[in-house]
Amino acid sequence: MRKFSALLRPYLQNVLNLTRHENNVTQENMAEFFYMSTRSYCDLERGKSGFFAVSLIILLAGLPDDVMVWLVRGFFSLLLDALDEEVI
Numbered sequence: 001m002r003k004f005s006a007l008l009r010p011y012l013q014n015v016l017n018l019t020r021h022e023n024n025v026t027q028e029n030m031a032e033f034f035y036m037s038t039r040s041y042c043d044l045e046r047g048k049s050g051f052f053a054v055s056l057i058i059l060l061a062g063l064p065d066d067v068m069v070w071l072v073r074g075f076f077s078l079l080l081d082a083l084d085e086e087v088i
Contacts, residue, residue, distance in 0.1 A: 005050065007082055011075050012056075013047045020045070034058055 020030055031041035034055050043049040051059070060068050 003082070004079060007078055008075060009047055009050050011078060012051060012059075013045060015071060016045050033062060 016030070019025075020027070027042055027045065028038050030045075031038040034041060034044075035058065036055070040049070044051065044055075060071070063071065
């Protein structure tokens with residue numbers, strides 16, 4: 001499971017950063033959305049800390065259905081690629 005967590009952190013870090021910049025949202029606004037301090041959110045976006053399950057569920061629940069599915073399938077594809085590389 002640790003190797004999967006190691007894949008998830010940078011994946012979500014990138015998604016958060018891109019989403020925030022594409023929508024011209026501040027880190028403060030993102031922190032409010034996740035019910036956390038701005039510093040905690042900044043740590044998430046910089047990869048200094050990982051998501052708690054509750055934060056991840058809030059993220060997924062706040063997304064349109066098609067984006068939520070894209071996000072989950074994107075990570076699953078990344079995970080499968082990593083597993084394929086291990087087998088070779």
